[in-house]
Amino acid sequence: MRASRLLSLLLLLQSRGRLTAQELADELEVSVRTVYRDVEALGAAGVPVYAERGPAGGYRLLDGYRTRLTGLTSEEAESLFLAGMPGPAAELGLGTVVAAAQLKLQAALPQELRSRAGRIRERFHLDTPGWFRHADETPLLSTIADAVWNQRRLDIRYRRWGGRAIEVRRTVDPLGLVLKAGVWYLVARADDDLRTYRVARVLELTAVDEGFDRPDDFDLTDFWADWSEHFEQRMYGMRVTVRMSPTGLGRAQFLLSLVAARALRDSTAEPDADGWTTVEVPVESLDHAEVDLMRLGPDAEVVGPPELRDRMIARVAAMAAVYETRS
Template identity: 75%
Template sequence: MRAGRLLSLLLLLQSRGRMTAQELADELEVSVRTVYRDVEALGSAGVPVYADRGPAGGYRLVDGYRTRLTGLTTEEADSLFLAGMPGPAAELGLGAVVAAAQLKVLAALPPELRSRAARVRERFHLDAPGWFRGGEGTPHVAAIADAVWQQRRLRIRYVRWAQVEVERTVDPLGLVLKAGTWYLVARTGTGPGPADGGRADDLRTYRISRVLELTALDESFERPVGFDLAEFWAGWSERFERRLYPMRVTVRMTPDGLRGARVLLGLAAARELRDVEPEGEWTTVRVPVESLEHAAVDLLRLGPEVDVVEPPELRERVIARIAAMAAVYGR
């Protein structure tokens, strides 16, 4: 523990220049007295640490001194891919190693690149979750991530969409973070699972917040030959969207209606209408919808900027809702 702290202290001085004992203590989460002892230990080991006295003083390394020891661990090297996502990294249990990896990389960079890296960190920030959404509880995500790394089978108890609890034995192949929500891509079987004789070529996606319990089994597995997580996710997302929006309805929209629909009717409609240009006062378009009931509610958000053409059942639902609203406000 102390060796790691001494290395961190050295890299802090190398990457940031002069720092006071209090600043070092705050960064390392130790007492100022501990910083004094650590600086003395570095000096005894031959590291040229100097103390500048006075109000603007602090500790610094002699000009020109640089250590080539970055000492990246395997975990820290893996965490570099998440360096722009401190929240998800923390959920995976990699928050501390991300911070340590960033510090070590900064210390190893030449001055001009180090200042550029610092500017990037100051000017860009990734906030993955969508607006107006609270974070989902994902107490099992770190354990699942460990099973993915170790290629270790899992037995999970899971809540399906219909609020039905099921138990599965799965081979965890990868984790995906989509709009602030974690998903597990796993190989499972049609029966109890691959470990229990089920078919082991069925790839499925599990929303991790719906995992109630999990047990890491003492069984390893081989990843499918040629499996590509990003490719699988792209194909699965497209199929999921088609299932979620299985219908197309025909509507007429004003130019304001087209602009509003790209915002209010969801991502699928936004993609469908992205390249549509107004054709005068009204433009006829086809819009993907989840169901007629959902479509009636969503299209009413556009008010008089949309006119339902077909199917007739949807037009009747919209008219009935408008009549009901008029009756309420007429009273």
């Protein structure tokens, strides 16, 4: 266990440069005292690591020192090739770069690990879009990715959707890209606010000959998790009460939205004497709820709100009238 931690410490210093004892402790999830001991052990083993004093000090390796990539387990080698699946990398314009990196990694691996890792591309395939939908067309993605990487400001023309399409222009600082269910999103700073843009709706862009400084406290993973949670709350902020049969509950997992399906799985409601369960279902609006719940037919009964129940009754009556006229 300690040998693995020492290697991790060495690679952290090699990849990031100067790091304080506290930063190393946080990364390795150990105490600062353990970091002190591990640094001493590296020094005793001949690794040229030294401490810089002062407020901006920390540990670093002697300039020019590099360790060879060694000690990879078979699982670690396989995971590196799994992470290099071609689809998203190609969309970002990095397909050839990933392929070249894999070739170099294969050449550096022992024969046994090389053959095991090489099977990844034969046996695993990543298909990011959800079922029954096509991936977005994103011809500007690689240009946006380049601006993200090089911290270059962008002028964009964007099609915003708020019930109807509206074109807007923005000057943004591109901070990161996120691939969610086959859809690319740009996280950027605009007018001192953090905003999210669907890349497929960027109609036109111009790279500004001007850089920007990333916010010191910005973390893309944390931002996306928080934004996603609030997005779901905004989109599915309404709750309707529905009584469902066992068949209805089963079909709802496939016929209702993913958010609604998750809410039903998490529900602790118990069936009544007839075997039906009354549950709270998150919906976008009454219009959406009316259409979605009609899919469940006689296996779902809307309990509330009264307006939705009345709309369901009226829709069922209208359908019955259609069939009666043709009987």
